[in-house]
Amino acid sequence: MLAGVVLSLAGGAQALQVTSVTPQGEVARVRQVVAKFDAPAVTFGDARAPAPLSLSCSDAQATRGTGRWNSDREWVLEFDNDLPPGVNCTVQARAGFRSPQGAELAAGSWRFTTGGPFVQGIRPGGGRIDEEQFFVLQLNGPATLASLQASVSCQVEGLGERVPVRLLAGREREDLLKALHFDQAVAREPLRYATLACNRRLPPNARVQVVYGRGVATPSGVPNSVERRFDYQVREPFAASFSCERENAQAACLPIRPMRLDFNAPVPRKLAAQIRLKSARTALEPTFDEGEGDADSVVNGVSFKTLFPERTGFTIELPRGFKDASGRALRNADSFPLKVATGPMPPLAKFAAAPFGIVERFAEPDSGPLLPVTLRNVEAALRTQA
Numbered sequence: 001m002l003a004g005v006v007l008s009l010a011g012g013a014q015a016l017q018v019t020s021v022t023p024q025g026e027v028a029r030v031r032q033v034v035a036k037f038d039a040p041a042v043t044f045g046d047a048r049a050p051a052p053l054s055l056s057c058s059d060a061q062a063t064r065g066t067g068r069w070n071s072d073r074e075w076v077l078e079f080d081n082d083l084p085p086g087v088n089c090t091v092q093a094r095a096g097f098r099s100p101q102g103a104e105l106a107a108g109s110w111r112f113t114t115g116g117p118f119v120q121g122i123r124p125g126g127g128r129i130d131e132e133q134f135f136v137l138q139l140n141g142p143a144t145l146a147s148l149q150a151s152v153s154c155q156v157e158g159l160g161e162r163v164p165v166r167l168l169a170g171r172e173r174e175d176l177l178k179a180l181h182f183d184q185a186v187a188r189e190p191l192r193y194a195t196l197a198c199n200r201r202l203p204p205n206a207r208v209q210v211v212y213g214r215g216v217a218t219p220s221g222v223p224n225s226v227e228r229r230f231d232y233q234v235r236e237p238f239a240a241s242f243s244c245e246r247e248n249a250q251a252a253c254l255p256i257r258p259m260r261l262d263f264n265a266p267v268p269r270k271l272a273a274q275i276r277l278k279s280a281r282t283a284l285e286p287t288f289d290e291g292e293g294d295a296d297s298v299v300n301g302v303s304f305k306t307l308f309p310e311r312t313g314f315t316i317e318l319p320r321g322f323k324d325a326s327g328r329a330l331r332n333a334d335s336f337p338l339k340v341a342t343g344p345m346p347p348l349a350k351f352a353a354a355p356f357g358i359v360e361r362f363a364e365p366d367s368g369p370l371l372p373v374t375l376r377n378v379e380a381a382l383r384t385q386a
Helices: 002-013 145-151 170-179 183-188
Strands: 018-022 032-037 053-057 065-071 074-079 088-093 109-113 119-123 134-139 152-156 163-167 193-198 207-212 228-234 240-244 259-268 276-278 298-304 313-317 338-341 348-351 373-376
Touching (some): 032 088, 134 170, 145 163, 152 193
Antiparallel strands (some): 088 109, 119 134, 152 163
């Protein structure tokens, strides 16, 4: 009797043990099952080595995959695709599986679930957004509209309350998805793509979070249990700023350098072309660089490039109804017509330059060769001969 007990214990000590199985519990993104063993379970490289574990899931179609041995102690089941939400799986040790040394695999069972829908991608992915920005959430599986409406919200800097979202539908949704080239994918799986906007106009320059909260559920009722937040910042109000080159910060513009009006948001080129730089005698049109597109494009500023008269006052006048490409009025519109001015010509000492110059060998009696030089606004004490 005692010998039988000893033999039984010895047989148990020789059993092949599973040291780990992943995933376990609730895991949002699952693409494979990995099992590790405490001893060599197969002869590595044996193409006929059997699978040590069996998998049973609530969605057999979604959990199709291929098993392989990464080493003699690690086995992997790779799914054909990421598992959709709401899938429950059980992994079990196969009865009768033995190692090359004859050790039988110990019994065991492990479970995991993919939980509710999670966000695989979001557009835009971050950065600056519009005051009435539209968002597209690409999920790993279908989610009900009711749960999205209830569990997704916006957190806006300066507001103490949660801002609900508005789910886009109809033409708004169709145009947005088509612009992002999601229309064909949405036709196959419409509930995997959520289109929404914060249900209020966002204040300029505010920090905003789109909160994908707990409770977004599959059509079968499996809810998401992990909250995610996506950070953004609302763009600044539409504004225009003037710049020119100056001798110093307090000086007027140099007459020989361009003047420029810059915008912090794109403006239709046709509208920007109507801006005028006016003096008492003339009205100048802006110029555009070749890389700034055609007449139907947008621009981020205009330049006035000419030799300006010195010590002259100008005004920059905007066309009526001046707005950016998004239809926003100019925040600093009351600064226009904007008064600017040129100062005196800058000092200049210029010698004759290539490709052509003249050196006068006998310019004056009893003098050496002379080199002409052009002077402008240099110090009065400079000794010159003309």
